[in-house]
Amino acid sequence: MQALILAGGEGTRLRPLTTTVPKPVIPLANRPFISFMLDWLKGHGFDDVVMSCGFLGSAVRAVLGDGGREGIRIRYVDEAQPLGTAGPVKLAEPVLAERFAVLNGDILTDIDLSSVVRFHEEHNARVTLTLTPVEDPSTYGVILTDAEGRVEAFIEKPQGEAPSKLINAGIYVLERDVLSEIPAGRAVSFEREVFPSLVGAGLYGIERGGYWLDIGTRERYLQGTRDILTGAVQTEVGPGLGPGTQVDPEAALQDPVLTGAACEIAAAAEAGPLVTLGAGCTIGRGAVVRDSALHDGVTVAEAAHVVDSIVGQGARIAAGARVESAILAAGATPDGASEGQ
Numbered sequence: 001m002q003a004l005i006l007a008g009g010e011g012t013r014l015r016p017l018t019t020t021v022p023k024p025v026i027p028l029a030n031r032p033f034i035s036f037m038l039d040w041l042k043g044h045g046f047d048d049v050v051m052s053c054g055f056l057g058s059a060v061r062a063v064l065g066d067g068g069r070e071g072i073r074i075r076y077v078d079e080a081q082p083l084g085t086a087g088p089v090k091l092a093e094p095v096l097a098e099r100f101a102v103l104n105g106d107i108l109t110d111i112d113l114s115s116v117v118r119f120h121e122e123h124n125a126r127v128t129l130t131l132t133p134v135e136d137p138s139t140y141g142v143i144l145t146d147a148e149g150r151v152e153a154f155i156e157k158p159q160g161e162a163p164s165k166l167i168n169a170g171i172y173v174l175e176r177d178v179l180s181e182i183p184a185g186r187a188v189s190f191e192r193e194v195f196p197s198l199v200g201a202g203l204y205g206i207e208r209g210g211y212w213l214d215i216g217t218r219e220r221y222l223q224g225t226r227d228i229l230t231g232a233v234q235t236e237v238g239p240g241l242g243p244g245t246q247v248d249p250e251a252a253l254q255d256p257v258l259t260g261a262a263c264e265i266a267a268a269a270e271a272g273p274l275v276t277l278g279a280g281c282t283i284g285r286g287a288v289v290r291d292s293a294l295h296d297g298v299t300v301a302e303a304a305h306v307v308d309s310i311v312g313q314g315a316r317i318a319a320g321a322r323v324e325s326a327i328l329a330a331g332a333t334p335d336g337a338s339e340g341q
Contacts, residue, residue, distance in 0.1 A: 104170030126202030
């Protein structure tokens, strides 16, 4: 089966990291983020993926290629200008199958996608929306369905007692004929234009539990990292030391910690809990790294502290510097306090 991944956004909430690295291939637990989605799709029988790319699209191609390494076919459609959530689907019309899934490209999930496809087939739906429950729906749009799963209404950002806690999970199954409902040549929103127009015309929703997280902010990116390390989301990744990593006997590792190859952790340093280190990272004597994700080649010098932060490739944290609740761009060189960047 085929899936179209919407991966054209600029990832503004993860800047400055995403100034040079497109969000779909930002490392998450030492893998390009989108590879978790590809694994999930492949596990549910999807073998044909179309990536809708925009900002830094060439960098996405350079990392993923044709999908041979992932064991899945990958093709690309380029947005010359932002087209919203439905516009890219219309743009990809020439390569889309009779039935396909559409997925927001910033989701980490283990939802049972196969059961969504079965529901879609059994109900002869034109579109099936995957719905997931959230504790506080006030920052989302909630969706109401009848007993058969037909979508009856969309309520944007309900205040007070919400009539539902089910929100759009950004995972859809569509029939090709729905493409005729999407205007060409301009930005179009599934949520505001296309789906409301299909109420009563073959639009269904199905609630699915399981893990679901939009990783588009620092807080959610780090939550996703924690959940991968602790097994809260089902992935093929877990904690452990990469080949060639050297840990001084006087260093303190607090599990869970995941390192890439050839990292060095010096005496009296502390790493963990809930830490990922990319390949070639160096943690100096007496340095502390907690609840953070360091990408490849990061140096944390003597007595520096990194807490609750994302540190881009090749950054160098000076001796004694403190980085807390921050995002540092690739190659950054802070020599003092960095907070909330």
